[in-house]
Amino acid sequence: MDSRRTKIVVVVGSTASGKTQLGIDLAKRFDGEVISVDSRLVYKGMDIGTAKPNGEWKMQGEKWQLGHGLPMALMVDGVPHWGIDLVEPDMEYNVADFKKYADEKIKEIERRGSLPILVGGTGLWVRAVVDNLSLTETPPNRELRAKLETRSPDDLFAEYKRLDPDGAELIDRQNKRRVVRALEVTLSTNKPFSQQVQRGNGRYDVLELGIAVERDTLNERINLRVDEMVAMGLVNEVRGLRDRYGCASEAMTGIGYRQICRWLASKSRMGAEDQGPMQLISLADAIEEIKKATRTYAKRQMTWFKRDDRIRWIRSSEEAFDLVTRFRA
Numbered sequence: 001m002d003s004r005r006t007k008i009v010v011v012v013g014s015t016a017s018g019k020t021q022l023g024i025d026l027a028k029r030f031d032g033e034v035i036s037v038d039s040r041l042v043y044k045g046m047d048i049g050t051a052k053p054n055g056e057w058k059m060q061g062e063k064w065q066l067g068h069g070l071p072m073a074l075m076v077d078g079v080p081h082w083g084i085d086l087v088e089p090d091m092e093y094n095v096a097d098f099k100k101y102a103d104e105k106i107k108e109i110e111r112r113g114s115l116p117i118l119v120g121g122t123g124l125w126v127r128a129v130v131d132n133l134s135l136t137e138t139p140p141n142r143e144l145r146a147k148l149e150t151r152s153p154d155d156l157f158a159e160y161k162r163l164d165p166d167g168a169e170l171i172d173r174q175n176k177r178r179v180v181r182a183l184e185v186t187l188s189t190n191k192p193f194s195q196q197v198q199r200g201n202g203r204y205d206v207l208e209l210g211i212a213v214e215r216d217t218l219n220e221r222i223n224l225r226v227d228e229m230v231a232m233g234l235v236n237e238v239r240g241l242r243d244r245y246g247c248a249s250e251a252m253t254g255i256g257y258r259q260i261c262r263w264l265a266s267k268s269r270m271g272a273e274d275q276g277p278m279q280l281i282s283l284a285d286a287i288e289e290i291k292k293a294t295r296t297y298a299k300r301q302m303t304w305f306k307r308d309d310r311i312r313w314i315r316s317s318e319e320a321f322d323l324v325t326r327f328r329a
Contacts, residue, residue: 005205006106008116009324010037010130012305013211014298015121016221020053020076022211023119025317027079030117030324033109034076035102036083037120037129040254042093044085048229048237049256053081083120089241089251096135099128106204115328123170123304124197130208132200138185148180156183163187167194170304172297174258177250207327209320210311219295226256226291235260235283255293259286 009026011019023034036042040050055076073080082105087093102118106129109116118129127133148156156179161168163186171178182193189196213221238260241252247261263286281289305311314320 005203006110006116007205007207007328008106008118009327010118010126010206010208011120011211011320012123012126012208012311013121014213014218014301014305015051015294016218016225016298017121017211017213019119019121019211020051022209022317022320023117024077024079026117026320026324027115028077029321030115030328031113032115032117033073033080033082033112035105035109035116035118036081037098037102037118037122037125038083039093039095039098039122039125040251041084041120042086042098043089043251044087045241046089046237046251046254046257048232048234049254049260051225051229052084055081088245090245090249092250095125095128095133096137098125099133099135102129103203121301123301127197130202130204130206132203134198134200135196138188138196141184141188144187145180145184148183149176153179156180159183160186164192164194167192170194170300172255172300174293175253177253206310207323208308208311209323210305210313212313212315218298222294222298223291226287226294229256230287235264239264255297256290259289259293262286 009030009032011023011026013019026032027034036053038050040046041052043050046052053074053076055074057072058075059072073082074084075081083098083101086101102125106116118126120126128135153174153176156176157168157171157173160171160179160183164182167182167186171182173179185193185196234256238252238257241257242261242264245252247258247265252258252261263281263283266280267283312323314323
């Protein structure tokens with residue numbers, strides 16, 4: 001470990017593994033602030049379907065003064081959380097945007113004498129910060145993108161898998177926007193998208209903690225979480241976002257949102273005489289699809305993180321406290 005570099009703690013794991021609570025516990029114990037590393041939590045108004053932490057937005061005091069006003073942070077159980085509600089759901093926000101944001105936040109947190117704690121399950125975003133990745137700056141190819149968007153998700157994924165098999169292992173194949181962008185970059189540059197991310201010299205002294213949860217236990221948590229989201233008003237949240245932004249925006253392609261969007265579209269056609277080729281689904285079907293897609297996503301997350309032998313896998317908060325104590329000594 002290099003004492004000259006800023007020390008940061010990173011908490012990773014699959015969805016529903018308990019990352020949020022561990023991040024809060026660590027922040028309380030070690031005077032830390034949390035930076036969310038989740039590609040869905042950056043969107044405003046998407047609260048239930050992303051399991052966004054429940055907190056209160058508060059203006060911070062003089063300790064946080066940056067020379068251009070006092071920042072707002074989401075206070076969750078007394079802990080400042082950053083990286084949440086950064087953009088509207090119809091705006092593009094990518095890994096390069098997040099890396100720049102996170103690097104700036106880490107500097108601010110260090111200046112305050114606090115411990116930066118990155119918490120999240122978006123693997124590429126974690127790696128972008130930890131490994132100081134240089135990210136592709138390939139500009140949008142609007143003409144190519146328009147052609148790709150006319151094709152089905154399965155067709156797009158099949159071509160992407162042929163051109164970039166490594167990248168295809170990790171991408172959400174049902175997230176059409178992301179597959180289109182990966183294909184767009186691959187075809188525009190004649191180089192696989194996954195090979196256009198280069199590791200740089202690390203900026204930080206990093207302790208990475210991974211939360212290990214048994215598969216059956218995790219699946220039960222996921223199923224319960226989805227049921228709770230529905231009970232909390234997921235359908236109304238998606239309906240409101242659809243009415244404002246439509247279902248084709250990048251944010252609305254996420255798990256939970258795309259399935260409810262599909263059900264809403266199906267529901268609106270159930271009474272029509274000419275239903276066309278669209279396959280009608282029930283709300284129960286949509287909920288089961290959300291559970292299945294979330295379980296599959298959790299498995300992909302673990303596949304990604306298990307490849308990194310730097311991650312220390314833990315099963316309790318006490319293990320995490322001990323590792324962080326030694327790391328900061």
